Amino acid sequence: MLRSKGKQLVFVTNNSTKSRADYKKKFDKLGIPAKVDEVFGSSYSAAVYINRILNLPAPKNKVFVVGESGIEQELDAEGVPHIGGTDPSFRRDIEPEDFNSLADGSALDPDVAVVLTGLDFHINYLKLATAYQYLQRGALFLATNTDSSLPMAHSLFPGAGAVGAGVVKAIGREALSLGKPSQAMMDAIEGKFHFDRSRTCMVGDRMNTDIQFGIDGKLGGTLAVLTGVSKKEEFLAEGASTVPMAYVDCLGDLLV
Amino acid sequence: MLRSKGKQLVFVTNNSTKSRADYKKKFDKLGIPAKVDEVFGSSYSAAVYINRILNLPAPKNKVFVVGESGIEQELDAEGVPHIGGTDPSFRRDIEPEDFNSLADGSALDPDVAVVLTGLDFHINYLKLATAYQYLQRGALFLATNTDSSLPMAHSLFPGAGAVGAGVVKAIGREALSLGKPSQAMMDAIEGKFHFDRSRTCMVGDRMNTDIQFGIDGKLGGTLAVLTGVSKKEEFLAEGASTVPMAYVDCLGDLLV
Structure with missing residues (x-):
């Protein structure tokens, strides 16, 4: 859906047990079209x-x-x-x-x-x-x-x-x-994709890695998906340290 | 030497791989007279x-x-x-x-x-x-x-x-x-030996465990022995966090 609107996608993962090639295989299995070059582990x-x-x-x-x-x-x-x-x-x-x-x-x-x-x-x-x-x-x-x-x-x-x-x-x-939320990773991604930070949205399911990564990197947007480790209560609580700009229950909601 | 002066000795170790019985055997080998009951691991x-x-x-x-x-x-x-x-x-x-x-x-x-x-x-x-x-x-x-x-x-x-x-x-x-410098260990030792803290000296070679243990336990004395992990420079430095009352180069110096 995002791709059909001409959006550049980069899949950013902290999982160090898999290489980019391993991830490409995983995406193939899941039926998600992705190139090795779009994976950043x-x-x-x-x-x-x-x-x-x-x-x-x-x-x-x-x-x-x-x-x-x-x-x-x-x-x-x-x-x-x-x-x-x-x-x-x-x-x-x-x-x-x-x-x-x-x-x-x-x-x-x-x-x-x-x-x-x-x-x-x-x-x-x-x-x-x-x-x-x-x-x-x-x-x-x-x-x-x-x-x-x-x-x-x-x-x-x-x-x-x-x-x-x-x-x-x-x-x-x-x-x-060198993983999320380290900005060394953001710099490396920028070095490769030359994207405009203000027009980029970080989508992720973990506040202290994914969303923090987007905030620290001064991206235009951060979107939390509630299918992972972090719960809604975590960032809706008063004084929460990491708060996404928006959230959805699951990635499928983006299609609506 | 200390024993001949009627001092009660307790050997307090953080090494959890050995039981008190194991330590008794080690002391026997080293020619140090000690009873299982005097070892507190x-x-x-x-x-x-x-x-x-x-x-x-x-x-x-x-x-x-x-x-x-x-x-x-x-x-x-x-x-x-x-x-x-x-x-x-x-x-x-x-x-x-x-x-x-x-x-x-x-x-x-x-x-x-x-x-x-x-x-x-x-x-x-x-x-x-x-x-x-x-x-x-x-x-x-x-x-x-x-x-x-x-x-x-x-x-x-x-x-x-x-x-x-x-x-x-x-x-x-x-x-x-439950090991040094935890005062749970000091309390357990006191529960067993009923010693007078003010008349007790902690002897040890590591500042952040042994000497801290004696200080936190408000023992009468703390004696650092310079044969272990901690160096003299560590506690002689200005603002050192853990300072023994006295120090000797090696345990043998106590015999002088």
């Missing part, structure tokens, strides 16, 4: 930030990934070298000798310059400890996003922010988040 | 709190444990039923069907009333998600301690606080900590 945002903004000189430009294959695919697409992630050698229990080899650095890759945390269904102590050791040695600390929870199976589960929280607590400082 | 503190203070009526008094065997041993000693912990069925990757059975509650034990997090070298997403689901259903949230880091192999590693941080971030509230 937090993994892609992080990869673009690392490659184009940080632009670290090789060979000291490797990323230690705490996350799933979506992050790895986007880093590959941007030509950023990485370790960790889905590598089976990190999907195991920590052993007594790991403490020694991590402490003396012999288990660490001296070319790692960045720790990037995202949603990781295979999080374990070995990954937490390895990420922490890189950070202690001065690696930059990035996160695809810091969502506390993840809607799944009609319930909520720990999100990327919960997975990364162990590293945050250990090192005592927050990661730079 | 954060796992024991948590078990005492759950059994004697919470004193929940059976059968809805089970504890879901995120932690190692030290916690289980102390809960057993206090007769507190528990699940999770070292149970191999929780030491595995989360599977797609787990999301459904956790979301609809069929994988959950209706008698769980408490989630207790400690240091867990086998932390994984399944444990995070299970703990989070119990908390969402109203379970009490306790932690043996919230130390961000753990000294090991002449380096630092993620501590119990880092392991529990994922659950904290997901649920959006802190756990009640």
Whole structure:
């Protein structure tokens, strides 16, 4: 409907487990026409930030990934070298000798310059400890996003922010988040699509990511859809921190 | 030396992976004379709190444990039923069907009333998600301690606080900590030893746990030992938040 009116659509997601190509497949299945280029995920945002903004000189430009294959695919697409992630050698229990080899650095890759945390269904102590050791040695600390929870199976589960929280607590400082509501993501999207912010509307179902993203980005409009984590009561309450300009019960209401 | 002067000694540790009996064995190895009853660990503190203070009526008094065997041993000693912990069925990757059975509650034990997090070298997403689901259903949230880091192999590693941080971030509230510097632990120790606080000295090597514990507990003295995580510069700096009454380079200096 929006497309038939000539509107440019960009699908902006914080889910870091899926690459843009994965999302394209998902949209195909749902019967939603979308191109890979119209999808902007937090993994892609992080990869673009690392490659184009940080632009670290090789060979000291490797990323230690705490996350799933979506992050790895986007880093590959941007030509950023990485370790960790889905590598089976990190999907195991920590052993007594790991403490020694991590402490003396012999288990660490001296070319790692960045720790990037995202949603990781295979999080374990070995990954937490390895990420922490890189950070202690001065690696930059990035996160695809810091969502506390993840809607799944009609319930909520720990999100990327919960997975990364162990590293945050250990090192005592927050990661730079490249997902919503981080404006680093808005800048990256603008860099690619050159849209007019005043004539752009952010549509989303989560106040502290989607709607906050639109407000902080000074977009012309913000539309809340009540099919997700956030409830109407949340932003209709007096003194609510994030208030959308308008809301609809479901996306279908836009068709009316 | 202190013992020969008739001093009562209590060894207070935040390490939740070991039970008091484990510590007794460790002291034996080090040639330090100590009785099990003189050891007060954060796992024991948590078990005492759950059994004697919470004193929940059976059968809805089970504890879901995120932690190692030290916690289980102390809960057993206090007769507190528990699940999770070292149970191999929780030491595995989360599977797609787990999301459904956790979301609809069929994988959950209706008698769980408490989630207790400690240091867990086998932390994984399944444990995070299970703990989070119990908390969402109203379970009490306790932690043996919230130390961000753990000294090991002449380096630092993620501590119990880092392991529990994922659950904290997901649920959006802190756990009640039963370890140093929590005064719940001081009260539990006093309940057992009936000591005179004004004539008691806390000796420790970490400012934000050990020394803070003594200060908050209004003990007569606090003595920092410079063999641990905290450095002299930390408390000698102007405006330092936690300052010991005295300090020594190492415990052996007490013998002089």
